[in-house]
Amino acid sequence: QVQLVESGGGLVQAGGSLRLSCAASGRTFSTYTMGWFRQAPGKEREFVAYIISSGTSTAYADSVKGRFTISRDNAKNTVYLQMNSLKPEDTALYYCAQTTKYYSFRNSRQYDYWGQGTQVTVSS
Numbered sequence: 001q002v003q004l005v006e007s008g009g010g011l012v013q014a015g016g017s018l019r020l021s022c023a024a025s026g027r028t029f030s031t032y033t034m035g036w037f038r039q040a041p042g043k044e045r046e047f048v049a050y051i052i053s054s055g056t057s058t059a060y061a062d063s064v065k066g067r068f069t070i071s072r073d074n075a076k077n078t079v080y081l082q083m084n085s086l087k088p089e090d091t092a093l094y095y096c097a098q099t100t101k102y103y104s105f106r107n108s109r110q111y112d113y114w115g116q117g118t119q120v121t122v123s124s
Contacts, residue, residue, distance in 0.1 A: 002026045002113040004096050009118030012086055016122070020081040022096030022115055030074035033099050036081045037108055038092035038120075048094070049081065050105040059105065064090075086122045093117040 008020040022034070035050040049060045049070040058070050069082040079096055097111035104110045 002028070002098055004098065004113055004115035006094065006096050006115045006118040009094060009120045011121045011123065014087055014122055014124050016086050017082070017084045018086065018120060020083065020094055020096075020118060020120075022079045022081075024077045024079070024098065026077075029077040029098075033102075033105050034070075034072060034079040035097045035099065035105060035108075035111060036070060036079075036094060037097060037111075038090075038094045039117075040092040043092075045095070045108050047106045047108065051079065052105075061106075083120070086120075088122045088124045091120060091122050093119050 003025040004022055006022045012018055031053055033050055033052050036048040037045050038048050039045040047061050048064055051058045051070045051072050055072050067085045072079040095117045096115045098113045099111045101110050
């Protein structure tokens with residue numbers, strides 16, 4: 001069983017930065033794609049970014065492209081989300097997730113394991 005624990009959320013002013021971390025248990029971390037998703041109150045969970053197992057390919061939602069960067073350290077079983085130029089509309093609960101599948105990485109239903117989430121609040 002894989003356990004994912006997010007950290008690094010908090011309250012930040014618009015234009016500021018935060019770095020989220022997600023630590024994974026288990027010995028299969030380096031094998032699978034990892035994703036970040038977010039959910040704002042009253043809205044559906046939405047895709048933010050993913051990174052494949054080797055770290056050589058990433059993808060982003062249009063709303064965060066150019067501002068957020070996903071990365072991973074397979075030696076530390078950790079995936080990161082560097083968030084710059086934050087906007088009030090980035091306010092949400094951010095989740096990391098792991099998928100054992102090999103396609104449709106933007107689809108949350110493809111992911112098998114989820115963390116508990118870390119809250120990001122951006123004030124205007």
